[in-house]
Every structure is written in C-alpha cells, then in structure tokens.
Amino acid sequence: MEDVARIAGVSQMTVSRALRSPETVSAATRRRVAEAIAAVGYLHNRIAGGLAADRTSIVGLVATTLKNPLLASVVQGVCDAIAHTGYQLMLGMAESIEDEEQVIRDFLSYRPAAILLHRTMHTKVARTLLKASGIPVVEIGNLVARPIDLVVSFSNFDAAERMTRYLATKYGQVGYVGMRSEGDERFKARRRGYLAALREAGIAAEPERMLELPSAGPGGGGDALVTLLAARPDTRAVFFAGGAFASDALAECRRRGWAVPGRLAIAGFDDYESVFPSMAAITAVRVPRYEIGRRATEVALARLRGEAGIPRRTEFTFEIIPRETA
Amino acid sequence: MEDVARIAGVSQMTVSRALRSPETVSAATRRRVAEAIAAVGYLHNRIAGGLAADRTSIVGLVATTLKNPLLASVVQGVCDAIAHTGYQLMLGMAESIEDEEQVIRDFLSYRPAAILLHRTMHTKVARTLLKASGIPVVEIGNLVARPIDLVVSFSNFDAAERMTRYLATKYGQVGYVGMRSEGDERFKARRRGYLAALREAGIAAEPERMLELPSAGPGGGGDALVTLLAARPDTRAVFFAGGAFASDALAECRRRGWAVPGRLAIAGFDDYESVFPSMAAITAVRVPRYEIGRRATEVALARLRGEAGIPRRTEFTFEIIPRETA
DNA sequence: TTGTAAGCGTTATCAT
DNA sequence: ATGATAACGCTTACAA
Numbered sequence: 001m002e003d004v005a006r007i008a009g010v011s012q013m014t015v016s017r018a019l020r021s022p023e024t025v026s027a028a029t030r031r032r033v034a035e036a037i038a039a040v041g042y043l044h045n046r047i048a049g050g051l052a053a054d055r056t057s058i059v060g061l062v063a064t065t066l067k068n069p070l071l072a073s074v075v076q077g078v079c080d081a082i083a084h085t086g087y088q089l090m091l092g093m094a095e096s097i098e099d100e101e102q103v104i105r106d107f108l109s110y111r112p113a114a115i116l117l118h119r120t121m122h123t124k125v126a127r128t129l130l131k132a133s134g135i136p137v138v139e140i141g142n143l144v145a146r147p148i149d150l151v152v153s154f155s156n157f158d159a160a161e162r163m164t165r166y167l168a169t170k171y172g173q174v175g176y177v178g179m180r181s182e183g184d185e186r187f188k189a190r191r192r193g194y195l196a197a198l199r200e201a202g203i204a205a206e207p208e209r210m211l212e213l214p215s216a217g218p219g220g221g222g223d224a225l226v227t228l229l230a231a232r233p234d235t236r237a238v239f240f241a242g243g244a245f246a247s248d249a250l251a252e253c254r255r256r257g258w259a260v261p262g263r264l265a266i267a268g269f270d271d272y273e274s275v276f277p278s279m280a281a282i283t284a285v286r287v288p289r290y291e292i293g294r295r296a297t298e299v300a301l302a303r304l305r306g307e308a309g310i311p312r313r314t315e316f317t318f319e320i321i322p323r324e325t326a
Numbered sequence: 327m328e329d330v331a332r333i334a335g336v337s338q339m340t341v342s343r344a345l346r347s348p349e350t351v352s353a354a355t356r357r358r359v360a361e362a363i364a365a366v367g368y369l370h371n372r373i374a375g376g377l378a379a380d381r382t383s384i385v386g387l388v389a390t391t392l393k394n395p396l397l398a399s400v401v402q403g404v405c406d407a408i409a410h411t412g413y414q415l416m417l418g419m420a421e422s423i424e425d426e427e428q429v430i431r432d433f434l435s436y437r438p439a440a441i442l443l444h445r446t447m448h449t450k451v452a453r454t455l456l457k458a459s460g461i462p463v464v465e466i467g468n469l470v471a472r473p474i475d476l477v478v479s480f481s482n483f484d485a486a487e488r489m490t491r492y493l494a495t496k497y498g499q500v501g502y503v504g505m506r507s508e509g510d511e512r513f514k515a516r517r518r519g520y521l522a523a524l525r526e527a528g529i530a531a532e533p534e535r536m537l538e539l540p541s542a543g544p545g546g547g548g549d550a551l552v553t554l555l556a557a558r559p560d561t562r563a564v565f566f567a568g569g570a571f572a573s574d575a576l577a578e579c580r581r582r583g584w585a586v587p588g589r590l591a592i593a594g595f596d597d598y599e600s601v602f603p604s605m606a607a608i609t610a611v612r613v614p615r616y617e618i619g620r621r622a623t624e625v626a627l628a629r630l631r632g633e634a635g636i637p638r639r640t641e642f643t644f645e646i647i648p649r650e651t652a
Numbered sequence: 653t654t655g656t657a658a659g660c661g662t663t664a665t666c667a668t
Numbered sequence: 669a670t671g672a673t674a675a676c677g678c679t680t681a682c683a684a
Contacts (some may be wrong), residue, residue, distance in 0.1 A: 001677065001678070002677085008672070012677090012678080012679095013679080016678070016679065020679090044678095045676090045677055045678065046678090047677085047678085047680085048677035049677080049678050049679065050678085050679095051676085051677080051678070051679090052678045052679035052680070053679055053680080054679095157674080167681090210680035300673085
C-alpha cells in the first residue's frame with residue numbers, strides 16, 4: 001500500500017479510503033489510486049486491516065449438514081446474499097452444541113462481522129461469548145422464543161401442528177416419524193406440534209405410533225414405517241417430520257404394494273420439488289429455506305450498516321402442499 | 327495475551343507457543359498457560375497472528391452451486407476433512423470465470439493457507455495470482471491436464487465416453503443432453519466424451535441429437551427430451567449429462583406413457599441414490615464427490631505440513647450403475 | 653478532501 | 669525450553 005500511495009502521489013490513508021469508501025475521496029484521486037493499484041498489482045491485505053479495525057468483513061455461518069438439500073439451500077441463500085457485498089463467508093458444521101461452541105470460538109478468533117447459527121440450542125458459554133462479542137448474531141433454525149440477538153426463521157411447531165391436523169382430519173390415526181429430538185429444539189418443536197394437534201383433535205397420543213430416528217441415513221424412513229405399522233396396524237397416515245424419510249417410505253410402500261394414500265397416507269417435512277421436480281408427488285410442508293438464509297444475511301448486514309428498525313424477529317411462513325400421497 | 331502471559335508468569339512468546347505448538351513447551355508451563363487462559367477468558371486473535379505470520383489458517387473453496395446435492399456433497403467433504411484441524415473454511419460461489427477471479431482476489435486478501443477450486447478454467451490473471459501466492463491450490467472439478475498446482479478429481483471425459491458406449495452398444499442411437507459447455511471445461515469434456523464414444527462405435531454425430539441447456543433449472547430435462555425426440559424420433563437412448571435432467575426426463579416419459587427403457591432408455595450423470603434412496607432407479611455415472619472434496623482438502627493440508635511425495639494429480643474413478651432405465 | 657502519527661495483538665528471529 | 673525485540677500492513681483518531 002505504501003508503494004501504491006507513493007505512485008499515486010497521495011498518503012496511505014487516502015489509498016485506504018479509496019479502497020473502502022470511494023465516495024469520500026475525490027474522483028481524480030480515486031482514479032490515480034486505481035491506476036497505481038493496477039500498476040503495482042496491489043492486493044489488499046484484509047488481515048492487516050482487520051487487526052487495525054479489530055474486526056473483519058467475515059460472516060460466520062454454523063450449519064448442521066449439507067447432506068440434506070434443503071439445508072444446503074439455506075447456505076446457498078446466505079452465499080447469494082453475501083456475494084458482491086465485500087463480505088466473505090466462513091462456514092462450519094456442528095453436530096452437537098459442544099461442537100457448536102468450539103466452532104463459535106474458532107470463528108470469533110477471526111473477529112467476524114456477524115455470525116449466523118442454524119442450531120437453536122447453545123451452551124451457556126457459547127451464548128456468553130456471542131453476547132460479549134457485540135456482533136450481530138442471527139438464529140435461523142427455528143423461530144426461537146428468546147433469541148441471543150436476532151432470529152429469522154419459521155415455526156417448526158406450527159408447521160408440524162398444521163400438517164398433523166391436516167392428516168388427522170382426513171385420515172384419523174396419524175403416526176409420527178421424526179429426527180431424534182434430544183438436544184435439538186427444532187425437532188422437539190416438531191414433536192410438540194404433532195402432539196398438540198392430536199390433543200386438539202381429541203386423539204390420544206400413543207408412544208408406539210411415534211418413532212424418532214437417530215440419523216437421516218438412507219432408507220431409514222422405510223424401516224421406520226414397517227416398524228410403526230407392525231406395532232399399530234390401524235395407523236392410516238404417517239407424518240415423516242424430517243429428512244428424506246417420506247420419500248423412503250413411499251418407495252417402501254410401492255415395494256410392498258401398499259396403496260398410498262389408500263392403505264396409508266404419507267406426508268413429509270420439507271418439499272423437495274425445487275431440488276427434484278420429479279419428486280413432486282409427496283404431500284409436504286414447504287419451508288422457504290433459501291429465503292431464510294438470504295434474509296438472515298440481509299438482516300445481519302443491515303445491522304452492520306447501522307440501519308434502524310431492524311426487527312429482532314422475522315417470521316417466515318410455510319405452506320402445506322397437498323399432493324398425491326395424502 | 328499479555329494478561330495471560332503475566333498471570334502464567336511467562337512471556338507472550340511462550341503463550342503463543344503453548345497455543346500453536348504445545349509440544350515445544352514444557353508440560354508444567356503448558357498447564358499454567360491453560361489455566362491463565364481460562365482465568366481471563368482469553369480468545370486467541372487469529373487476525374493479529376495472521377498479520378504477523380503473513381498467512382492465516384483459512385482454506386478457501388470456490389464452488390459453483392449448492393443447488394445440486396452432489397456438488398453440495400463436495401463441500402461437505404471439504405468441511406468434514408477440515409473440521410478439528412485448526413483450519414477454517416471460507417466459501418465462495420462463482421458462476422463464471424470472471425466471478426471466480428474476483429472471489430480468488432477476495433480470498434487472497436485474507437492470506438489463506440490454501441485454495442480449492444471447483445472450476446477448471448480460469449482467467450489469466452487468476453492463474454497468475456494463484457501461482458504468485460505460493461500456497462497450495464487444488465482443482466477438483468475435472469481431471470485437468472495442466473493443473474495450476476494440484477488436481478484431485480475424476481475424468482469427465484472418460485465418464486461420458488463410458489456411459490455413451492454402454493448406451494450405444496445396448497440401444498443404438500444415443501442422444502445427448504448436457505449443460506452449456508461454453509466456458510466450462512467439465513461440460514466440454516463430457517460432450518467430447520460422448521462424441522468420442524460415437525466415433526468409436528462408428529455412429530455419426532448429429533447436431534440435432536445433441537442439446538445443451540443453459541441452466542439446470544427444474545423440469546429442463548423433460549422439455550429437452552421432447553425437443554430432441556421431435557427432431558430425431560429414432561433416438562433410442564438419451565444420456566443426460568448433468569444436473570437432475572435425467573430425473574426430469576423420466577418423469578416426462580411416465581407422464582406421456584413412453585416405456586422406459588422400452589421406447590427410450592435414460593441415463594444420467596451423477597447418482598442421486600445417496601441423497602434420495604427412492605431415486606435409485608436411474609442408470610447413472612456414480613462419482614465419488616464427497617471423497618473428492620475430502621481428499622482435496624487432505625492433500626492441501628499435507629502439503630502445508632510439508633509432507634513429501636504428494637502427488638500432483640490424484641485420479642478418482644467413477645462407476646457406471648446400470649439400473650431400470652437403461 | 654487529505655495527511656500525520658500511533659498502535660492494533662500477534663509471530664519471526666535471534667539470543668540465552 | 670524460554671525470552672526480548674522488531675516487525676507485520678493496515679485503520680483509528682485527530683489535525684489541517
């Protein structure tokens with residue numbers, strides 16, 4: 001930068017300004033600086049800048065997995081919103097809240113401008129670190145009641161409740177196959193939503209009609225379906241509240257020659273039509289994942305710009321998409 | 327860090343060492359430093375460290391999209407390989423080589439330890455910048471002949487050639503629907519592979535039997551199929567060499583009541599079984615995307631560790647998975 | 653609109 | 669195994 005300044009015949013400070021806020025520098029100077037930069041092949045050192053300013057233009061995102069295409073689309077939304085803004089994305093995965101704490105620590109050591117979290121349960125230390133950092137923190141995995149800072153999401157509870165109500169009204173006895181809810185508020189919320197809908201409908205909840213699977217591994221939905229029906233043959237519909245379980249289950253039904261929805265109705269969480277149009281057969285909850293990622297980023301950047309009136313909580317709605325399977 | 331050093335009764339340099347290479351510090355000192363760190367709630371400043379060392383522990387990955395689940399799995403592979411190594415992932419998307427150059431510039435301004443590139447064509451400037459940076463650069467999108475530095479990938483050409491040969495042998499006239507190959511070596515290679523296989527088989531290539539689609543947008547494969555068959559009704563098989571085209575096309579055939587593979591055989595590139603087990607019906611090329619992402623990262627980190635004998639080129643193989651559709 | 657000076661919190665290097 | 673010292677290349681704060 002020293003070279004650039006000398007060649008352009010200005011001070012380093014002017015070069016710095018021309019780079020970061022061109023509008024505060026006269027057009028002529030700006031041009032001379034640009035020429036000098038091209039002449040020496042100068043590459044801005046954002047690390048030095050970060051040290052001087054005690055913060056970088058890095059936005060950290062702690063996600064859970066990219067194996068699920070719809071969670072990947074949250075990340076895609078964040079990427080798209082962040083592109084061409086001068087910010088960069090730092091991405092980490094956390095499979096547990098302890099993991100998350102470590103990733104948050106690692107991120108914080110790079111003095112990021114903001115942090116986005118997909119998980120909604122955090123260790124006490126993680127919350128403390130984030131609050132102490134003073135940077136915008138956006139939670140995106142669920143519409144949490146008491147966000148650390150900001151929340152941009154949808155209600156997993158409402159979604160599961162609405163879908164269960166839809167199924168119960170239409171088919172009667174509804175089973176539930178979800179992700180292991182221990183340690184994860186999102187899956188807990190879905191489970192609670194299911195139970196709430198049964199309660200409203202005056203249907204007794206039965207443990208044997210509810211299954212939780214440890215992972216979204218391939219084929220899990222088919223086995224779960226078989227287990228559940230063996231225990232409760234009078235089940236007329238099953239709500240697969242996670243991953244690609246519903247799609248697995250549908251394949252299983254076809255294999256066994258069970259009519260869908262005649263013998264059994266099937267509904268899923270997350271609509272994969274946007275990923276594979278050919279999968280547009282399953283009744284599902286459609287959640288605007290991509291938009292949530294985008295908006296979360298926009299909200300964080302708006303806050304960094306010092307904009308006023310930024311809502312602490314941004315709720316996205318979901319849709320129940322009735323299709324052939326329910 | 328000053329505080330930590332004072333409390334532990336050592337110099338800053340010792341604290342720094344205890345943090346970065348614990349083995350060079352005595353066990354007793356290490357413990358005292360650890361206690362002091364906990365006592366003051368010290369958070370390492372990797373930005374200051376990065377400035378002093380003129381490089382960070384950031385690994386940059388320039389991907390193309392996360393909309394395709396299999397490209398997302400490359401990123402997942404990178405994430406998994408990088409987790410718990412002390413390195414962090416910086417992720418950017420580039421839709422063109424100009425885009426890529428800009429992202430590379432942005433990454434380089436953070437003085438990363440290594441850079442991974444999914445694209446395999448680059449601007450002259452991008453190549454120059456990367457070479458001048460002196461850091462490991464791994465190309466992962468195709469088994470390029472002249473890598474900038476390292477390459478970890480599979481041969482798109484061979485894969486397309488093998489699948490085309492399989493189809494031609496079994497069905498005769500084979501059509502091709504691919505991604506727009508202009509400006510993208512990966513798609514060019516697939517197209518060349520298709521043409522090479524026809525040549526071997528002594529079948530004349532016909533422009534009307536080949537289509538390139540500008541994007542992997544939903545449903546594109548179905549329309550392409552209809553267009554292609556209208557122009558060349560004697561086509562007996564179509565190789566959908568990208569995205570979810572094959573899945574779209576299969577859905578279209580079912581809609582129109584065309585027997586598959588009776589009337590028309592269908593094959594795809596990339597096998598989505600790992601994402602949706604229920605899609606395990608389409609004959610496809612299976613590419614170990616996740617493993618490529620993992621290995622690319624491992625190779626980069628090995629190089630950073632100064633390991634010897636790191637291959638400039640790592641070739642992954644693919645498989646042709648014959649299924650119901652071809 | 654531009655410039656001056658100080659200092660951000662580490663690590664490299666050399667010394668002990 | 670540990671310490672002293674000098675950078676590292678910017679930005680903040682203030683001045684002109």
